[in-house]
Amino acid sequence: MEKILASFDWLGLGFIGSLVKLLSGEEPKKNGIILFKKVIIPILSVFIFLGACNLFASYLFNIERDRKIEKTRESEGEQAAVEMQKCIDSGDLSCKPSSLPKPADVWHALQTLIADHKQISADKEAFIEQTAKTNELRRANGQSEITYTGRPSFIDQILTSLKTVFAGFLLAAFIAIPTGIVLGLSETLRNSINWIIQILKPVSPVVWLLIVSMVIKTLLAHADMDKSFLITFISVGLCCMWATLVNTTVGVSSVDKDFLNVAKVLRLGVFSKVFKIILPASIPHIFTGLRISLSVAWMVLIAIELLAQSPGLGSFVWEEFQNGASDSNAKIIVAMFVIGGIGFVLDRMMMMVQKAVTYKS
């Protein structure tokens, strides 16, 4: 029992332990207070936040409504203005003022998106069934298969974004960690390369996207593949690798002198010294860098997808914005919370990994 509760604690859901203890009657006052602080108060604050959003959205809605009515009055006269007012008040979608959506609108938009996803998934299934026979024949003849080319649903786009962010993050880790170790070990290299790192570190993701686009389009001009995924994840990787690189370099170069003395007394070879002493000693730094890199990658990904028009959450936001449908704003807010939520989960995952590898000295 204790072990199950301990694992919840480790996942960051410590309040479940308190809840269980409270329900079983153990130390009711202490656990009650813990639950109150950790669960009841945050839930209350969520409601207060939603209430405040609702107030603010209503306020903006009223401003927009009045402005629309005034405009109609000026351009088409009093009669049209009264009709416009009736139209808006009845909730008709055709004359709804476009402003910050209320929490209720956001909830409806979420449900629409989920229903849309279910619809598209069903369509896809049907399509695959229909073309199964044809595809078998095509495969036997060595031709390429017919694939579903319909519009991707919201959930599909979330999955695409996640795939891209992990690809970019792994690329960044793959480049930054070995480079960081080499730079950390050699002061000469560190001093000679430092200026490049410092200049490239603050470069905006937009610029990286343009540069990577140029290079990939030149290198793969003849190839018939979809270049957008490649361009996107390489840009994400290049943007987010600097945190890991810098942290790894610092971690490796600042290993405790005592540990290096142990290596000297034991006469460890260079290989042994690096893998048995320097790397284990600098792992906490490396994972701090990786954690920062992952959160930067996620942030940067949305902007890059938006600009590169590659499938994913970023392009979803941009399309909704261009669309200007009545619930587009609400859908954008849904996307905002999904993006934030995923970022939170990713960071939590990295935090758990980081805790697992950090030793207490």
Place this chain on the structure above:
Amino acid sequence: MAAILELRNVSKSFGQGAKRVEVLKNINLTIEEGEFIAIVGFTGSGKSTLINLISGLIHPDEGEILLKGKRITEPGPDRGVVFQNYSLLPWLTVYGNIELAVKQVFPNLNAKERDGHVAKYIEMVNLTSAIHKHPSKLSGGMRQRVSVARALAMDPEILLLDEPLSALDALTRGSMQIEIERIWRESKKTVLMITNDVDEAILLADRVIPLTPGPGATLGTAFDIDFSRPRDKADINADPNFKMERNDINRYLMEIGKHRSKNNTKVYTLPGLSPIVPGNKRAIV
């Protein structure tokens, strides 16, 4: 018995130009095999520098250090160092820390022999119950014992202890002193221990050599300690010779300590102040 360690006219300075400080000057020391030598000294007199020179982590400016007749040029497992702050690798367990040393020094042992070797030294320092714990879960005394076990597992020619018990509380110190003596008797190693506690030095050592205060510290005259082994703290404390020995050494240290402050010729001019008694507006002269 052959001289296992010899220091001949060793000198070491740090810094450049005007800021150059001569830490050690003309250190001459001969240690026979199987001896337990304690060097006592003031803080900052260069005790750690001396250990670092013998272990090979730094090089002397003048003179030479010979281990069994051969010159020391770099650190190595033939001089087992027990560092002042233990230097245990925190990501390895007790077993892991010692295994690292054994693997490096005896690469030809198979897994079973290595396991036996590691277990033997952990047993020698009485830490078998904590064999799979990480250093962060151990107390200071236990960490020090792991450090000693690691140094012993390297099978060194000489064991160098750099103020091994300074970071411990007085009670743990007492029990650890007895442990160190027992380990020395069981392992039959030569031991050079640096300490700032004269009682500890007399309790453990065959010879106590004071280090004069810096700068330019050198080794003073050695004091031979004749108490029988194994040394019992209670018995020794009651022995009148112990008090005499202790007083001799302390007096010697105080003499050279005075000598150090005599060299301080800076003149301080004090302000001409005199106290004022409340009530009386006149100063008392």
